[in-house]
Amino acid sequence: MERVQVEIYGQVYSIKGADNAARIRELADYVDLKMKEVQKGTGTVDPLRVAILTALTIADELTSLRMQYDELEVAADNAAKRLINLTEGVPDTRK
Secondary structure, three states, X not given: OEEEEEEEOOEEEEEEEOOOHHHXXXXXXXXXXXXXXXXXXXXXXXXXXXXXXXXXXXXXXXXXXXXXXXXXXXXXXHHHHHHHHHHXXXXXXXX
């Protein structure tokens, strides 16, 4: 594991992780951007409060993406089943 120095919301952090340095920097840049967006949108100046609101914002994004993924997975599975049925000569009974 290699150490990577990143700056998030004006603070420098030394991060040691399994991901490569570029990926860690990319993630840190994303968190930094989101924190700045939250600060600008709320006018909050307390860094801890900004961090908590940012964590909630990112958690909301994550749960929304997970729901979309689950819906796409179901749709893909249903489409695959329909294709299998079509190749096997089973009629499609969907309406």
